[in-house]
Amino acid sequence: MHTAVDTQLIQALDSAHFLHPFTDLKDLQARGARVITRAQDIYVWDSEDRRMLDAMSGLWCVNVGYGRKELADAASQQMMTLPYYNSFFQTTNVPAAKLAAKLAALAPDVGERSFKHVFYSSSGSESNDSNVRMVRRYWDLLGQPQRKTIISRMNAYHGSTMAGASLGGMRDMHAQGDLPIPGITHIGQPYFFENGAPGESAEDFGVRAAGWLETKILEVGAEKVAAFIAEPLQGAGGVIIPPASYWPEIQRIVDKYGILLISDEVICAFGRLGHWFGYEKFGYKPDLITFAKAITGGYIPLGGVMVGNRVAKVLIEQGGEFTHGYTYSGHPVACAVALANLDIMERENLPGRVRDDVGPYLARAFAQLETHPLVGVAETCGFVGGLVLVRNPQTREKFKADLNVGMVCRGHCFANGLIMRAVGDRMIIAPPLTMTHAQIDEMLALIVKCLDSTY
Ligand code: PLP
Secondary structure: OOOOOOHHHHHHHHHHHOOOOOOOHHHHHHHOOOOEEEEEEOEEEEOOOOEEEEOOHHHHOOOOOEOOHHHHHHHHHHHHHOOOOOOOOOOOOHHHHHHHHHHHHHOOOOHHHOEEEEEEEOOHHHHHHHHHHHHHHHHHHOOOOOOOEEEEEOOOOOOOOHHHHHHOOOHHHHOOOOOOOOOEEEEOOOOHHHHOOOOOOHHHHHHHHHHHHHHHHHHHOHHHEEEEEEOOOEOOOOOEOOOOOHHHHHHHHHHHHOOEEEEEOOOOOOOOOOOOOHHHHHOOOOOEEEEOHHHHOOOOOOEEEEEEHHHHHHHHHHOOOOOOOOOOOOOHHHHHHHHHHHHHHHHOOHHHHHHHHHHHHHHHHHHHHHHOOOEEEEEEEOOEEEEEEOOEOOOOEOOOHHHOHHHHHHHHHHHOOEEOEEEOOEEEEOOOOOOOHHHHHHHHHHHHHHHHHHO
């Protein structure tokens, strides 16, 4: 149902008062923000009643699609029962305890690194701040306080707080605010299309790219390295899917030097890659897992860190009080929504559906885009996809940066009722996992239309 909204009034209030994140505000004031008013299934509508197919699941979070009444019911019931209570002073609440147990049950048992414990926050950024605090505390407790350095990767996205943006490898973020903070350093990303050497196979490149970690560990001094943090695949950096050889080699290296492995699964967990967790897809064993976004389907903020036994044992048995936490750690309403959301995912077998049905269907359809004269490569992993816009697919000649071809394409997407994201010259998707085959076809037809308009 179309909700009557005075678009001009909302735009005026917006530009007078709302400082939007990651936005050129002067530019936005000149254009006026598009006012999004409602959503259902895989579609969102604006205040002029224009429908758009949301191929980004909001911001990689609405994995179960829009309009799930049971999530609203879970929130409403919990608000009427216990809307809030803290978990600082020897109290807990029912949904927070149940959700922690549920997450522990969903994570596959990987021996010493099994996950039985959860630390809650309200976002991915906060969770990564918690990771920094936790890994440094861990090494302090083990009598190795010199182990402070956390190694990350260029083009990674780990959030927007001081620690999150420092862990991330975005140059334009580092340029604002004197980042990274001390003790965080970066290696190259496993982006074969851009960094593979002439004649090098993807698998050889994967091993070579993982080797940059060992080089960095030796440069810093292995005894000073606390952890390596990485997304299973780089999401916000443009859906950079590592070659299959990459993660086994990373695992070998972190094990060799005994450093902790943090898997930032803010995008990749909860079915996105066809498993409950992204590390299952690539077959490695992290010590800590960052989660947020799709844990609640994006219906309410919740994040956290799943803490593997290796770390939890030390924090619990040797640590005393860990002087860290948030007012909303274990928020009962957010945890109740997360439990209802995981119920939906289990009942509809969304991870399995992505792995065995809609994921392969999307992969076949998406690969067809490589026949388009603008597309250098088009690939998916589970239910994320990325394609590179090039001037010449044969020679891989790039567009000049000042052309901003991704933004041009994104403009055509908006005009054609499709929400796709541009990251430089890459166009990316992360649609709701509930999509039918017909909806995938509809999305692909829209993508082709937008590519044609850009060409
Ligand atoms: N980590 C990863 C891998 C992300 O993709 C994001 C957000 O996109 C974050 C952390 C930050 O999460 P939030 O925006 O909830 O702070």
